[in-house]
Amino acid sequence: xxxxxxxLTEKQIVEAVCKGHHEGQTEMVCRYADRVxxxxxxxxxxxxxxxxxxxxxxxRAFSHIGSYDAxxxxxxxxxxxxxxxxxxxxxxxxxPQIISMEDSEVWxxxxxxxxxxAELSTGREERICRLEQIMDELPDDERMLLTLYYFEDLPLxxxxxxxxxxxxxxxxxxxxxRRKLYKKLKEDEREI
Numbered sequence: 001x002x003x004x005x006x007x008l009t010e011k012q013i014v015e016a017v018c019k020g021h022h023e024g025q026t027e028m029v030c031r032y033a034d035r036v037x038x039x040x041x042x043x044x045x046x047x048x049x050x051x052x053x054x055x056x057x058x059x060r061a062f063s064h065i066g067s068y069d070a071x072x073x074x075x076x077x078x079x080x081x082x083x084x085x086x087x088x089x090x091x092x093x094x095x096p097q098i099i100s101m102e103d104s105e106v107w108x109x110x111x112x113x114x115x116x117x118a119e120l121s122t123g124r125e126e127r128i129c130r131l132e133q134i135m136d137e138l139p140d141d142e143r144m145l146l147t148l149y150y151f152e153d154l155p156l157x158x159x160x161x162x163x164x165x166x167x168x169x170x171x172x173x174x175x176x177x178r179r180k181l182y183k184k185l186k187e188d189e190r191e192i
Contacts, residue, residue: 010075017065042147057083081162091140
């Protein structure tokens, strides 16, 4: 039996949650839980932890619904921002600190953004698997940026809101991270 889609708008959902109506909370969870869970599970790689973090995201959203501002972001993006912060906090508690590799003269490969995109998005299955392994070695916030950009297919403006930064510097950071992935992939291929 398929559940019919609710006719409630985001505004009506927020108003219902603000008033403490269970129906508003249920509708928020039904509408956005899959997206929040998908974003989290790509970061923590454990379904149970991802489910718990998803639940924590909605509990936090319910208790802080008064701070939601529809002029700044959609409800979905606001929930992703909460999930992002909770996931990073969780990872800091669970994972040893990984220090990001700094840009050095080795990283100053002169390659355009388009060339990077082509190099990183094409290849054999083994190459794609290696890219995923390299991504797992990145610091949590860098992995989250790649997840939001490539897997969630969000525009930089939304990612900037979720991560609490500006789109311009975020685009430069994304380029540096992709360049780092490219260099590591090329090093691995030379070793083979």
